[in-house]
Amino acid sequence: MSFEIRVNFLKIEGVRIINLEKIINSVTARIAPLSVDANRCCKINSPQSKCTICETNCPQGAIKINRKQKQILFDDNCLECGLCASNCPLGAIELQEPTEIGLLNKIKSIGEGGGTVVLSCHLNKEVSSKAIKVPCLGSLSLEFLLAVSLLEFPVYIIYREEKCNACTVRSGIKTYLGQLEKVMTLREALSVSENAIKHNHTSPKIVPPKKGDKENKVDLERRQFFGFMAAEVKNAPKTILDNLIGVSVKNNNRGLDSSQILTNRLRLLQLVLEKKMDKEVLEVSSSFHLSPILKDDCYFCKACIKLCPVGALQYIEGQGIFMDNGYCTGCGLCVDACYYKGLVLEPSSLVSIRNKDKAILAKEEKKHCKSCGKSIVVNEEAEICFSCKNK
Numbered sequence: 597m598s599f600e601i602r603v604n605f606l607k608i609e610g611v612r613i614i615n616l617e618k619i620i621n622s623v624t625a626r627i628a629p630l631s632v633d634a635n636r637c638c639k640i641n642s643p644q645s646k647c648t649i650c651e652t653n654c655p656q657g658a659i660k661i662n663r664k665q666k667q668i669l670f671d672d673n674c675l676e677c678g679l680c681a682s683n684c685p686l687g688a689i690e691l692q693e694p695t696e697i698g699l700l701n702k703i704k705s706i707g708e709g710g711g712t713v714v715l716s717c718h719l720n721k722e723v724s725s726k727a728i729k730v731p732c733l734g735s736l737s738l739e740f741l742l743a744v745s746l747l748e749f750p751v752y753i754i755y756r757e758e759k760c761n762a763c764t765v766r767s768g769i770k771t772y773l774g775q776l777e778k779v780m781t782l783r784e785a786l787s788v789s790e791n792a793i794k795h796n797h798t799s800p801k802i803v804p805p806k807k808g809d810k811e812n813k814v815d816l817e818r819r820q821f822f823g824f825m826a827a828e829v830k831n832a833p834k835t836i837l838d839n840l841i842g843v844s845v846k847n848n849n850r851g852l853d854s855s856q857i858l859t860n861r862l863r864l865l866q867l868v869l870e871k872k873m874d875k876e877v878l879e880v881s882s883s884f885h886l887s888p889i890l891k892d893d894c895y896f897c898k899a900c901i902k903l904c905p906v907g908a909l910q911y912i913e914g915q916g917i918f919m920d921n922g923y924c925t926g927c928g929l930c931v932d933a934c935y936y937k938g939l940v941l942e943p944s945s946l947v948s949i950r951n952k953d954k955a956i957l958a959k960e961e962k963k964h965c966k967s968c969g970k971s972i973v974v975n976e977e978a979e980i981c982f983s984c985k986n987k
C-alpha cells in the first residue's frame with residue numbers, strides 16, 4: 597500500500613513555514629532507543645574540551661563529533677547498544693523510550709505489585725518476552741544501578757558472561773561489571789547491606805503483578821507522549837518547534853543567565869539520596885561524582901560560566917562565582933576551559949548533591965596588584981595580576 601502526502605509544508609502563523617518531513621523526523625526520533633542533545637556535549641561547546649567518553653566507549657568506533665556543525669553523528673556501524681549513554685555525564689546521549697527514570701518506574705510498578713522483575717538485554721533470546729529488555733546491560737548507568745540495588749524486592753538480571761563476551765557489543769559486559777563494581781564500592785561507603793540485584797544465568801518464572809492502581813502506570817512517558825499526539829494536536833506547533841531546535845527557546849540562551857538543566861542521571865542520584873540516606877552517612881565523598889574547586893588564582897574571565905552545559909556555575913557581581921551542587925555533573929569542561937588553569941576536579945560529598953547546596957567557587961575582591969599596582973578583580977587569595985604572575 598502506498599500513499600502520497602500532498603501537503604509538503606505546514607504553516608505556523610506568525611512563525612515560519614516548516615517542512616512536514618522535519619516534523620515527522622522529530623516525532624519518530626522520540627521512538628529511537630537513544631536520544632541526542634548536542635547542545636549538552638562538552639566537545640561541541642568548546643574546542644578546549646578533552647572529553648572523548650562516547651567515542652572511546654563505542655565498541656564499533658561509530659561516533660564522531662562534528663564541532664563545526666554542532667552534531668553528534670552515528671555511522672552505519674552503530675549497534676544502538678547504549679554504552680555511550682551510560683558513560684556520558686551530561687546526558688548528551690541518553691536512553692529513551694523509556695528513559696532510565698521511566699525504566700525505574702516500570703520496575704517499581706511490577707515489584708511493588710508483587711510481580712517478578714526480570715531484566716536482560718534484548719539480544720538474550722533465552723529470556724521470556726515478558727522480561728524487561730534493555731539495549732545492553734552496559735547501557736545502564738551507575739546511578740540507575742545504585743537506585744535498583746536499593747529497592748525492597750529482588751531484581752533478577754540475567755546474563756551469561758561467556759555469551760556476553762562473544763556478543764557483537766564486545767565491551768558491554770565489561771562496562772556493566774565495571775559500573776556494578778563502582779555501585780558496590782559506593783554502597784559500602786554508605787553502609788548499605790541489602791542488595792536487590794540478583795544475577796542468574798536463567799530467568800525465574802515471571803509472575804505478573806497483581807492488578808490494581810499501579811498497573812497501567814508503567815512506561816508513562818511513552819503513553820503520555822502518544823496521548824498528547826492524539827489528543828492535543830492543536831498545541832503541536834510550539835512542541836514541534838521545541839523538538840526541532842532541540843530545547844525550548846527560553847532554555848536555549850547560553851551565557852551568564854543560561855537556564856539550569858538537571859540531567860536524568862543526577863535526578864536519579866538525588867532521588868536515591870533523598871529517600872535512603874541520613875546526613876551523617878552522606879558526609880562521605882564520592883570518587884564517582886566530581887566537582888570543580890579553585891586551586892589557584894581566578895581573574896574572573898567567566899569562561900567557565902559561559903561554557904557550563906547545565907548552568908551549574910553562576911556569577912553574582914561583587915560576590916563571585918557560585919557552583920550549584922544540585923546541577924553539576926562533574927563533566928570537567930570548566931577545568932579544561934579555564935585559561936588560568938586554576939580549577940581541578942575533586943570528589944564531592946553526597947550530602948551536597950542531595951541538598952543541592954550552592955557553594956562559592958571563587959570569592960570576588962577588588963585589589964591592587966602588589967607588583968605593578970594595577971587595579972584588578974581577583975579571588976581573595978590572589979595578590980598579583982596575571983601579567984605579573986607570568987613574567
